[in-house]
Amino acid sequence: MKERLLFTLVLIIGIYMIVPWIATRIFAIGVFRKGKLSSQVALTFDDGPDPAYTPVLLDLLRRHGAKATFFVLGSKAERYPDLIERIHRDGHQIGIHNYSHKSNWFMSPWTVRRKQADRSADIVASITGTKPVVYRPPWGVLNVFDLFLLKSYTVVLWSVMPKDWRSRVGRTKLKSRLLSRIREGSVVLLHDSGDTFGADADAPGYMLNALDEVLASMKQRGLEPVRVDELLNSSLKHRLGxxxxxxxxxxxxxxxxxxxxxxxxxxxxxxxxxxxxxxxxxxxxxxxxxxxxxxxxxxxxxxxxxxxxxxxxxxxxxxxxxxxxxxxxxxxxxxxxxxxxxxxxxxxxxxxxxxxxxxxxxxxxxxxxxxxxxxxxxxxxxxxxxxxxxxxxxxxxxxxxxxxxxxxxxxxxxxxxxxxxxxxxxxx
Structure with missing residues (x-):
């Protein structure tokens, strides 16, 4: 009897957590993680907005003529509406990263949809007048019901993850990782805040220093930093048989x-x-x-x-x-x-x-x-x-x-x- 209960529990966990992880992270089913046939690159920033780092990042992007996508937390959007308004005013795309930085594995699917994604989208819409249409779950993990309940959003993962949330990576190593991994069509995962679980508070500072040089190099390589929706549209237009x-x-x-x-x-x-x-x-x-x-x-x-x-x-x-x-x-x-x-x-x-x-x-x-x-x-x-x-x-x-x-x-x-x-x- 105990063995049967244990087997049932493992099966439920596998279906709820592991199956969507395999489907999305390995086979990219139901998610967007890399552009096709484009000289464009999507820079994305999670966990903000942050009053210390986001304004500096926005200045940096403006200086390089770059556009990006910000996957913001609804709780922070409530606290810093001026930053949300500036991100929108500067022409960047705003996406959702849940209301709070909690894993979808440990919440019910209805909580994820109503209290995390939709609640955050409504907050952003009340500030900018535009409701977000892209969503990235914290740590990139979905539960099995998210694949169906979040259909109103485009779920966006990534193809380049340089682990910039760790200070020990430093500017030099981070720059090297980005330059060696970024290719045409890449979706790059970065962070403009370091106050979430597992991140170092000063890590975004190293990211900003590295990004300044990386953006200059991307321009020399003919790579254009764009919003996720631009990369997605370009990919659909050039889809191969x-x-x-x-x-x-x-x-x-x-x-x-x-x-x-x-x-x-x-x-x-x-x-x-x-x-x-x-x-x-x-x-x-x-x-x-x-x-x-x-x-x-x-x-x-x-x-x-x-x-x-x-x-x-x-x-x-x-x-x-x-x-x-x-x-x-x-x-x-x-x-x-x-x-x-x-x-x-x-x-x-x-x-x-x-x-x-x-x-x-x-x-x-x-x-x-x-x-x-x-x-x-x-x-x-x-x-x-x-x-x-x-x-x-x-x-x-x-x-x-x-x-x-x-x-x-x-x-x-x-x-x-x-x-x-x-x-x-x-x-x-």
């Missing part, structure tokens, strides 16, 4: 395996377009560069690989292959000084003769100092052509149509630049 989604996911999985298998090194965490590896040049014909440098079979080169995930994201906003090439040239130009520094100072690249790659997107590379060569005819050229065309089909949302546009311009070429030319152009 099932076959393309499966193909893209499979290709990105192959990309991750390739990077690990061949030990590719990222040049810049903040601009993850280019990865490098040292290898022997295997071409049948020597490459003779304008400055007299020759790369023969067996010579070491730094082989350049473009990150397929970044290509995919850039392709989303490109109206044509020409525009995509323009964006690639711009981003590569930003990386060239760092690439040059690696080849000239890092012992790993001590014996390489230059930078080398094979690409179909080679227009404009000459302005960066590269020399463009035809790929010698043969089986390797045919395989490379097939591979790169398949890559373009995958990474561009309209890849099939792009392959029909001026196919003579989609021939793979060798691009190369000597180490000495890199030094003259980007170091000296």
């Amino acid at each position: 099932l076959f393309k989604r499966v193909l893209v996911n499979a290709w990105m999985a192959w990309e991750r395996c390739f990077v690990k298998l061949f030990h590719l090194k990222l040049v810049d965490i903040g601009n993850p377009l280019v990865k490098l590896r040292v290898r022997e040049y295997q071409g049948r014909q020597s490459i003779v560069l304008p400055d007299g440098e020759q790369i023969r079979k067996g010579d070491l080169v730094a082989e350049m690989h473009l990150d397929n995930y970044t290509l995919f994201r850039l392709g989303i906003d490109s109206r044509s292959s020409v525009q995509l090439a323009t964006q690639l040239i711009r981003r590569t130009r930003m990386l060239m000084p760092e690439i040059s520094k690696l080849l000239l100072t890092d012992p790993q690249y001590q014996h390489v003769k230059g930078l080398y790659g094979i690409t179909m997107i080679h227009r404009g590379s000459k302005q960066l100092g590269f020399t463009v060569f035809d790929l010698p005819n043969g089986w390797f050229a045919r395989m490379t052509r097939t591979y790169l065309r398949l890559l373009l089909y995958v990474v561009h949302p309209n890849g099939k149509e792009r392959l029909k546009e001026k196919t003579n311009l989609l021939e793979p070429k060798i691009v190369a630049i000597s180490k000495n030319e890199l030094k003259i152009r980007y170091i000296a």
Whole structure:
């Protein structure tokens, strides 16, 4: 009898707590946690508003021209209506984070809906005139009934969580985490208050210092900080078909395996377009560069690989292959000084003769100092052509149509630049 009661209790707990956790946190069922096909990023801030930190944060966002979403506690909205009014006036989105910072696991579903979510939404609406439509549960946990009773809200979780509620993380580590994890479409979880259970009171100060530098870096990477509703609308507009989604996911999985298998090194965490590896040049014909440098079979080169995930994201906003090439040239130009520094100072690249790659997107590379060569005819050229065309089909949302546009311009070429030319152009 006791065993049966224990089993029943465990089953009820599992259905009430664990099932929705698996559904939302692992499979993203019924929640929004990451944008699709967008160069936008949603910065979100929980647990406020806070009279010490929220005004500073709002000043920071205004200085960078950034928009964000604030998931506020209803109890704090009651205490600080002026802050709620300013968040709204500054053009940010206001969402709900319950009336008090309590877990939905330990409340009845009707309490969550009426006394936490709806009560908080009514408070915000009375201040701003606009009722919130997005909701984030404390600690990101829902009970099973929330999936049905909170249908009037879009439940928003996150894809980047740098754990900024801990002071020991500090500004430097927090900045590094954000720069390495933020990608196009990310939903970033941050906190503008440190007075909730488990948080350090001074932690938001470190977050603000790190965020100032992160926002500057995001601008350089072409990432736009937006509200959650803007990211959500952009994601719906660019939604892919099932076959393309499966193909893209499979290709990105192959990309991750390739990077690990061949030990590719990222040049810049903040601009993850280019990865490098040292290898022997295997071409049948020597490459003779304008400055007299020759790369023969067996010579070491730094082989350049473009990150397929970044290509995919850039392709989303490109109206044509020409525009995509323009964006690639711009981003590569930003990386060239760092690439040059690696080849000239890092012992790993001590014996390489230059930078080398094979690409179909080679227009404009000459302005960066590269020399463009035809790929010698043969089986390797045919395989490379097939591979790169398949890559373009995958990474561009309209890849099939792009392959029909001026196919003579989609021939793979060798691009190369000597180490000495890199030094003259980007170091000296």
